[in-house]
Amino acid sequence: MAERQSRELLELLVDPGMEAIERTRLRVLQHFGPIPGFGDSLRTVYAVEIVLEEWLTNVFRHGTGSPVALRVSVDADGILMRFVDDGPPFDATERPLPARPSNLDEARPGGLGLFLIHHYAKSWHCARQDGRNVMHIAIDTGRR
Amino acid sequence: MEMLVTELPGPAVGVDLVGRLDTLGVDAVETRFNAAALAAGRGTLIDLSRVDFVSSMGVRLLIMAAKTMKSRHQQLLLVVPEGPVREMLETAAIDTLIPMFVQRQEALAALAR
Numbered sequence: 001m002a003e004r005q006s007r008e009l010l011e012l013l014v015d016p017g018m019e020a021i022e023r024t025r026l027r028v029l030q031h032f033g034p035i036p037g038f039g040d041s042l043r044t045v046y047a048v049e050i051v052l053e054e055w056l057t058n059v060f061r062h063g064t065g066s067p068v069a070l071r072v073s074v075d076a077d078g079i080l081m082r083f084v085d086d087g088p089p090f091d092a093t094e095r096p097l098p099a100r101p102s103n104l105d106e107a108r109p110g111g112l113g114l115f116l117i118h119h120y121a122k123s124w125h126c127a128r129q130d131g132r133n134v135m136h137i138a139i140d141t142g143r144r
Numbered sequence: 145m146e147m148l149v150t151e152l153p154g155p156a157v158g159v160d161l162v163g164r165l166d167t168l169g170v171d172a173v174e175t176r177f178n179a180a181a182l183a184a185g186r187g188t189l190i191d192l193s194r195v196d197f198v199s200s201m202g203v204r205l206l207i208m209a210a211k212t213m214k215s216r217h218q219q220l221l222l223v224v225p226e227g228p229v230r231e232m233l234e235t236a237a238i239d240t241l242i243p244m245f246v247q248r249q250e251a252l253a254a255l256a257r
Binding site: 019022113 | 168
């Protein structure tokens with residue numbers, strides 16, 4: 001898949017591995033950073049970074065080892081991130097989110113990734129198309 | 145991710161983390177962090193003032209440390225200034241599990257009590 005980009009769009013393939021996720025994070029921030037409401041909003045940047053880290057880690061942990069196709073677009077409505085992978089069918093929106101622990105005994109060290117994505121996303125949607133998982137995650141920019 | 149360890153009165157140990165507490169960051173410091181922060185018989189103050197990102201793996205590291213310290217009846221305190229990192233940790237309910245202070249001086253005072 002050829003990489004495409006314009007000021008408001010970036011498409012690329014993310015290879016499996018944490019180093020590749022880190023390169024992707026830097027690439028996305030470098031590309032969209034100058035856009036008002038994105039790079040100048042600490043919360044927006046944090047939200048984008050959480051989504052990239054948590055979703056890509058999740059896909060690579062449970063997937064086939066193939067790259068993930070990532071598309072990031074920015075417009076007046078915000079940021080839309082689309083992830084496409086060829087892993088087993090998985091709909092994150094149907095997973096129960098962990099309850100907030102009230103004490104250490106209740107706290108579980110893992111399982112927070114989807115919870116955090118849900119918190120930072122304006123919306124999310126999973127679909128299965130042509131044998132692939134397609135995950136859309138929308139994030140508000142700091143323009144509002 | 146960098147990690148700095150300092151001696152504190154008590155006796156206690158201060159662990160200052162610098163950088164990103166994401167999967168790569170946790171991998172880089174976890175062994176040294178556990179050795180320093182979870183030393184038997186000492187309270188621990190973890191300073192996140194110079195941490196600009198925490199992911200679920202970072203939260204996992206903190207929860208595991210808190211559980212260990214609780215089992216030993218030892219104090220574990222966090223310093224987390226106002227900002228996106230603090231917001232994230234509050235979202236994950238870490239503030240209900242581990243005492244969190246905005247400023248280091250407040251945490252040091254609590255450690256001495």
